[in-house]
Amino acid sequence: MTIVDTPERRQLRELTRAFVTKEVLPYLDDWERAGEVPRSLHETAAKIGLLGIGFPESVGGSGGDLLDSILVTEEVIRSGGSSGLIAALFTHGIALPHMVASQDDGLIERYVRPTLTGTMIGALAITEPDGGSDVAGIRTCARRDGDHYVVNGSKTYITSGVRSDFVTTAVCTNLPGSGSLSLLVIEKGTPGFTVGRRLEKLGWHCSDTAELSFVDVRVPVANRIGPEDTGFLAIMQQFATERLSLATQAYATAQRCVELATRWCRDRSTFGRPLASRQLVRHRLAAMHTRAEAARVYVHDVAERVAAGEPVVTEVAMAKNVAVAACDFVVDAALQLHGGFGYLRDAEVERHYRDARILGIGGGTTEIMNEIIAKGMGL
Numbered sequence: 182m183t184i185v186d187t188p189e190r191r192q193l194r195e196l197t198r199a200f201v202t203k204e205v206l207p208y209l210d211d212w213e214r215a216g217e218v219p220r221s222l223h224e225t226a227a228k229i230g231l232l233g234i235g236f237p238e239s240v241g242g243s244g245g246d247l248l249d250s251i252l253v254t255e256e257v258i259r260s261g262g263s264s265g266l267i268a269a270l271f272t273h274g275i276a277l278p279h280m281v282a283s284q285d286d287g288l289i290e291r292y293v294r295p296t297l298t299g300t301m302i303g304a305l306a307i308t309e310p311d312g313g314s315d316v317a318g319i320r321t322c323a324r325r326d327g328d329h330y331v332v333n334g335s336k337t338y339i340t341s342g343v344r345s346d347f348v349t350t351a352v353c354t355n356l357p358g359s360g361s362l363s364l365l366v367i368e369k370g371t372p373g374f375t376v377g378r379r380l381e382k383l384g385w386h387c388s389d390t391a392e393l394s395f396v397d398v399r400v401p402v403a404n405r406i407g408p409e410d411t412g413f414l415a416i417m418q419q420f421a422t423e424r425l426s427l428a429t430q431a432y433a434t435a436q437r438c439v440e441l442a443t444r445w446c447r448d449r450s451t452f453g454r455p456l457a458s459r460q461l462v463r464h465r466l467a468a469m470h471t472r473a474e475a476a477r478v479y480v481h482d483v484a485e486r487v488a489a490g491e492p493v494v495t496e497v498a499m500a501k502n503v504a505v506a507a508c509d510f511v512v513d514a515a516l517q518l519h520g521g522f523g524y525l526r527d528a529e530v531e532r533h534y535r536d537a538r539i540l541g542i543g544g545g546t547t548e549i550m551n552e553i554i555a556k557g558m559g560l
């Protein structure tokens with residue numbers, strides 16, 4: 182099964198492609214050097230309805246479901262964008278869903294609507310310096326004090342953490358490491374909340390990544406998402422969407438690299454003949470295309486099942502691993518086929534090669550996905 186093509190979805194693809202061509206491609210190299218995308222890009226994307234895809238109109242979104250979000254991600258990368266751009270521009274895809282699910286009107290008015298109009302930027306902070314895979318082991322704590330929580334701790338590797346106006350933050354509301362977590366929305370500018378460091382990375386250069394510090398930060402109880410101690414469940418419920426987005430970034434990056442490598446191998450001649458005329462090269466391109474296509478079809482199948490409300494936690498983990506493995510294989514082969522040029526900043530495959538490395542780490546590592554799959558097998 183694959184995502185059903187409708188006239189609306191074809192229009193959404195065209196809208197996304199036009200946005201990337203006009204608003205992204207001329208500037209992406211500059212943003213990569215600057216280490217972030219401008220706020221104005223969020224506003225532009227919001228104005229044409231792209232930022233709100235996958236969020237209901239009742240909270241300020243543009244409507245559509247998970248499958249539409251996947252199509253946007255796919256098209257951004259296939260049009261010459263990058264997974265780094267997706268991380269930077271669509272961070273709200275991980276920062277907002279818990280608030281939307283909680284149906285808390287106050288939080289929706291203060292954070293969800295302004296973010297979907299592009300005037301606010303949000304981030305999601307779960308990972309801590311002591312570890313990211315063990316979510317239940319979070320040590321950043323929130324102690325209740327009247328109408329406030331007092332938060333102490335630190336977070337790291339937080340996407341859009343430098344630019345964000347608020348951070349959906351996982352905190353321990355019981356004994357540290359007990360797994361009794363809650364989610365608090367913490368605003369920039371709250372005394373004691375600081376961005377410690379902008380982190381330098383292998384890839385995703387246009388996406389800012391931060392270390393965050395909380396020292397006696399007073400956060401209103403009204404900024405808690407859902408009831409106290411329900412944060413772990415809320416985080417796990419939203420992981421499916423994040424993991425499928427990362428899986429989409431992986432197969433779309435692979436598809437884009439197949440296109441780039443195929444074009445290169447047609448144009449480049451060695452020993453008097455185009456590379457694409459050599460059987461070894463043709464078979465390599467065929468294997469790359471096969472891996473990318475198989476990953477795309479499987480991710481679409483699992484996404485359809487998630488959108489239909491099926492409990493497919495194991496399949497989501499398998500989809501992420503399948504797509505990441507395909508992507509790793511393809512970006513490596515695509516760079517190799519480009520020869521020395523593939524290693525240069527001027528080559529688009531060079532960026533995809535670096536950007537792709539995070540996809541098997543973020544949103545739960547390949548090893549953690551394997552743990553989930555093993556559990557699903559009854560092991």
Ligand SMILES: Cc1cc2nc3c(=O)[nH]c(=O)nc-3n(C[C@H](O)[C@H](O)[C@H](O)COP(=O)(O)OP(=O)(O)OC[C@H]3O[C@@H](n4cnc5c(N)ncnc54)[C@H](O)[C@@H]3O)c2cc1C
Binds near residue numbers: 311
């Ligand atoms: C660019 C970037 C952006 C990110 N954005 C965000 C963000 O926006 N918000 C956020 O909260 N986090 C974010 N992260 C953090 C990311 O989710 C974590 O890095 C990831 O979950 C892994 O956690 P860790 O780095 O602490 O590794 P660890 O948990 O310390 O794991 C280290 C290694 O051990 C392996 N391992 C761990 N446990 C086991 C086990 N039981 N069995 C076998 N192997 C195991 C892991 O797979 C990994 O290979 C980001 C990271 C990066 C690099």
